[in-house]
Each structure stands twice: as C-alpha cells, then as structure tokens.
Amino acid sequence: MNWNKLIAASFFAVLNVAAFSAHADEAASQATSHGTHLDIKKVVSIVDNGDGNCGIVDARLTYLDSSGTQKVLDYSKFADCGNQGG
Incomplete structure (x- = not known):
C-alpha cells in the first residue's frame, strides 16, 4: 500500500466535503x-x-x-x- 497516495486521497476527500458543505450552506440561506x-x-x-x-x-x-x-x-x-x- 502506498501511504503517500492514501494520504493525498484522504486530504482531497476532506477538502471536497468541506467545499460542498460551504456551498450548500450558502445556497440554503435566503x-x-x-x-x-x-x-x-x-x-x-x-x-x-x-x-x-x-x-x-x-x-x-x-x-x-x-x-x-x-x-x-x-x-x-x-x-x-x-x-x-x-
């Protein structure tokens, strides 16, 4: 198992989830x-x-x-x- 690839994939997954929740929060406010x-x-x-x-x-x-x-x-x-x- 390549730890660098696992760490990089985890990092990008966390960034993607954070970006999605920030976008959802903006869209929900009226x-x-x-x-x-x-x-x-x-x-x-x-x-x-x-x-x-x-x-x-x-x-x-x-x-x-x-x-x-x-x-x-x-x-x-x-x-x-x-x-x-x-």
Missing part, C-alpha cells in the same frame, strides 16, 4: 425583506453571534417549511442583553 411571508412549520434552531454584547447582531433561523424542507434565514436583530435597565 434573502428576505420586511413583510416577506415565511412558510414556517417547525423551528429547528435560532442562533446569534451576540456573545452577550448589546446592539444589533447577526442571527440565523433554521426551520422546516410546510413540505418538510429545511431552510435557513439569516437576519439582523437586537441582541438579548442581560444588563438592561440597571
């Missing part, structure tokens, strides 16, 4: 504007990058629509600040 109707049957997850900071943060909503297709919505929102109103 753009909306105020008043856009969203077909949400079940929320899978909601995450934001607030890290405890106050202000406007980026957030991601992952949900299933009425046909069971998983979709992703990126949006901005006010952070959930734990230190409001003193």
